[in-house]
Amino acid sequence: MRDVVKIENLSYFYPYSEVAVLDHINLSIKEGEIVVLTGPTGSGKTTLCLTLNGVIPHILGGKLDGRVLVDGMDVLEHDVAELSTKVGIVFQSPDVQLFSSSVISEIAFGPENLAIPREEIRERVSWAMELTGLKGYEERSPAKLSDGEKRKVAIASILAMRPKIIVLDEPTTGLDSIEAKRVISLIESLRNKYRTTFLIVEHREHILRLADRILLMVDGKILGECKPRDLFDDEKLMNSAYIRVPEVVKLFHLLRKEGVYRGRIPLTVEEALPVISRVPIAPSTVKSCNAPKDPRANEELIRMEGVSCGYGKQEVIKEVNVKINKGEFLALVGRNGAGKTTLAKCMVGLIKPSNGRILLQGRDIRDMNIADISPIISYIFQNPERQFFSMSVEEEVSFGPRNLGLSEEEV
Structure with missing residues (x-):
C-alpha cells in the first residue's frame, strides 16, 4: 500500500x-x-x-x-x-x-x-x-x-x-x-x-x-x-500516554501485580470472561462500611416543580420535577439531545422556564438575577471556549471574584 x-x-x-x-x-x-x-x-x-x-x-x-x-x-x-x-x-x-x-x-x-x-x-x-x-x-x-x-x-x-x-x-x-x-x-x-x-x-x-x-x-x-x-x-506506557484505561484492563494489571495472572491483558469483557474463571483468586472477607452522614443531606438547595423549557416554540424538557439537597453528588445522564444541557442551563437561570417554577434555597429563580444566583450555583459549559473572554488566564480566573465584590487581596 x-x-x-x-x-x-x-x-x-x-x-x-x-x-x-x-x-x-x-x-x-x-x-x-x-x-x-x-x-x-x-x-x-x-x-x-x-x-x-x-x-x-x-x-x-x-x-x-x-x-x-x-x-x-x-x-x-x-x-x-x-x-x-x-x-x-x-x-x-x-x-x-x-x-x-x-x-x-x-x-x-x-x-x-x-x-x-x-x-x-x-x-x-x-x-x-x-x-x-x-x-x-x-x-x-x-x-x-x-x-x-x-x-x-x-x-x-x-x-x-x-x-x-x-x-x-x-x-x-x-x-x-x-x-x-x-x-x-x-x-x-x-x-x-x-x-x-x-x-x-x-x-x-x-x-x-x-x-x-x-x-x-x-x-x-x-x-x-x-x-x-x-x-x-504495558502499564508504564499507558500512564505516559495519558489514556483512559478500561476497567477490565485495570483489573488484570492488578491481578498481575498480585502474582495470580501472567498472561496477556484482555481488552474487553468478552475477552476476559473465559480467562477470569481460570485465575486462582483467594476468597476475601467483605466488611461493610457506614460512611458518616453529611449533616447537610436534608438541607434543600434546588427544587424544580413541573418545569418545562426550550428554545422558541421547541419544548426540550417537559414537566420536570427534581429536588437536590446540599452535599449531594448527582449525575445527569441520557442520549444526545435528551435535554441534559437545557435542564442545567434552566437550573442556573440562563434559560427561563415556560412553565413550572425553580426554587433556589427557597427563592423563586424568576425573582433573582444572575448576581443573586452565581454565588450559589455556577455552570461550566461543555465547550469552555464559550465562557472565556479575557486576555490572560489570570484575568479570566479573577473576573468572577471581582464581580462578586471581593477585595483585591481575596481575589
Whole structure:
C-alpha cells in the first residue's frame, strides 16, 4: 500500500513564538490505515492535524520547516481549497465549522463548493445523514442542537465531501455510548469499503482499540508507536500516554501485580470472561462500611416543580420535577439531545422556564438575577471556549471574584 501522508522533518512555530510546537516530526501513513494520535494536553496533536489540510500555515501563519505531503501534494504549494478535496477535518469543537442555518444546508455546503452536480449532492447528503443518524434533522438549526448532535453534523459534512483522508479530533467527545458506537462502526465501514485513511486524535479506549498503530506524542515530538494490545499490556506506557484505561484492563494489571495472572491483558469483557474463571483468586472477607452522614443531606438547595423549557416554540424538557439537597453528588445522564444541557442551563437561570417554577434555597429563580444566583450555583459549559473572554488566564480566573465584590487581596 502506498503512503497517502508523508511528513518529513516537520517543525512548526506559531506566529510571534520562538518555541517549536512541532519538533522534527517524521511520519508516514498508508492508504486505508487507522492511526490514532494520543498524548497529554498541549503536546501538539491538533497542531499536527492542521498541517494536513493547509490551515497551518496558510490560515494561521507561523513558520513551518520540513515537508508535508498529502496524496502527493505538498501543503506549501497548494491552498486549503485544493487540499480539502483530499483531507477532511472534524475539529475538536464542532462550533468552529458549523455556520449554515439548517443541517441539510450545512452538509451540502462542501459538495456545492466543489461544483458537484445537484443530483449527486442530494445523494451524498442523504448518504451522510443516514450514516450519522441525522435523518429527520434536515431543517433543524445546527446552533440549536446539543454538542453531541453538532458533532454528528460536522462528521456528516466531511463525509459528504468524500475525502481520501479523514482527520478526527476527539470524535466521540460529547456523544452518548450508542452514538459513540455508531462513529466506531462508521470508521470501520469507511475503511473497509472505501479504503478511507484515518488520523484520529483520541485517548478513549474504544477508539484506541480500532487503531492499526498508536502514536504517542509528547512536547511536540512523536516518542514512539505501538499496537493497541501492546499499549494496554504495558502499564508504564499507558500512564505516559495519558489514556483512559478500561476497567477490565485495570483489573488484570492488578491481578498481575498480585502474582495470580501472567498472561496477556484482555481488552474487553468478552475477552476476559473465559480467562477470569481460570485465575486462582483467594476468597476475601467483605466488611461493610457506614460512611458518616453529611449533616447537610436534608438541607434543600434546588427544587424544580413541573418545569418545562426550550428554545422558541421547541419544548426540550417537559414537566420536570427534581429536588437536590446540599452535599449531594448527582449525575445527569441520557442520549444526545435528551435535554441534559437545557435542564442545567434552566437550573442556573440562563434559560427561563415556560412553565413550572425553580426554587433556589427557597427563592423563586424568576425573582433573582444572575448576581443573586452565581454565588450559589455556577455552570461550566461543555465547550469552555464559550465562557472565556479575557486576555490572560489570570484575568479570566479573577473576573468572577471581582464581580462578586471581593477585595483585591481575596481575589
